[in-house]
Amino acid sequence: MHSSAEENYLKAIYKLQEANGELVATSALAQLLGIHMASVTDMLKKMSTKKLVAYQKSKGFKLTEKGRLAAIGIIRKHRLWEVFLVDKLGFRWDEVHDIAEQLEHIHSQDLIDKLDAYLDFPKTDPHGDPIPDAKGVFAISKSVLLAALSPGSQGKFTGVTDHSSAFLNYLDKIGLSLGDTVKVKEVEAFDKNYTLLLKGKKSVVVSFKVANSLLISE
Amino acid sequence: MHSSAEENYLKAIYKLQEANGELVATSALAQLLGIHMASVTDMLKKMSTKKLVAYQKSKGFKLTEKGRLAAIGIIRKHRLWEVFLVDKLGFRWDEVHDIAEQLEHIHSQDLIDKLDAYLDFPKTDPHGDPIPDAKGVFAISKSVLLAALSPGSQGKFTGVTDHSSAFLNYLDKIGLSLGDTVKVKEVEAFDKNYTLLLKGKKSVVVSFKVANSLLISE
């Protein structure tokens, strides 16, 4: 089994690969994990020996298929636990990340399978992020950033790209929840503020930063 | 917060103190934890500095009040998670120990409070062991070993002192479950075998070893 440290590297590498394409840089990973580059180099050499990453000195690295599957397994656990925390224990969506960060390192395939069944095989976590199935397959769902929509178009709010408490609390405050229909009424050219119509009634004005953190589907 | 290793020491020391009275020996702890004595001495010095144990060189040691409360907190988490695993996820009582052993090290007071409420504040875990409340208080319940009963007496089966899979499976096999009424019909002087009447109907013969691992109340 992999150590918690290794699992955190796997998750982080996966995330960077998803975001920036193929090769991941030592510096990017160090920044994301909040540790120094030398430590990353250290660990990558070890993970390379274990065939979790393909590592080319001074060039960059990427997950092997083995590493990719391991990473997806951890993401699956993290997101299932988040669903549990919110749906069953009554946590708010902005409170669950740190706890799930610990729970994702519990080692038991049986546990995660039973948890999945208990939660009725959820497809997304409380932030709208997709949950891979037991085989590591994500249900494909094409979404776009709200900031990419032009005035007049609309869709359903299905996810966020910013998972911070501050951002999630802000959404609660303006009354925007996952699943809500959102229409772009107007985009102010000057400051890029977006005027949105929520659920066909409430009108709110949000910054580009916010519009660029909301995922819209359909 | 304490490390997982420290928490395992705390739990083990607590257990030994409960079983054998006051001072705990280095060797006993080493054996229980499956590590070497030198390692125990190492760790105890550190835990002593942290005021978790009162440590007298070459004499023995015991938990401080701070250590005792920490130990009880871990036991509480372990047992609540066991209830969750059995009652909610459908694990059998002989399968949950190792998973709970991991889950007990998750750090979040909020989590454990919410879990407790979700499980409806259970008083005992799936093996009949008492669960301390949020203040660290155990509901007192006086039970005796079945091996201490004389023929003719009876009571309710409320706990085990052997938590091994092998033993628990054996109880399943002979059809003995927590809460069942058990009557001692006969004790064979020669080999100390116990003839029991389960739930007023089924009669079974068990060894002294088994009788000495069953807790009876009322």
Next chain:
DNA sequence: CCGTAATATTAGGCTTGCCTAATTATTATT
């Protein structure tokens, strides 16, 4: 009360995963 067995501690080492400082590669700039 003395020697031996049993217990406990000290000393020195190892692995994991991190650190700082120094060095080497790579990339960008003029």
Next chain:
DNA sequence: AATAATAATTAGGCAAGCCTAATATTACGG
């Protein structure tokens, strides 16, 4: 292409928790 800036690696260390081997302490039988 030479130099400067940025990125990456190497070298040497440290704390946590474990180990083995050596030493010290306590307990016990005669």
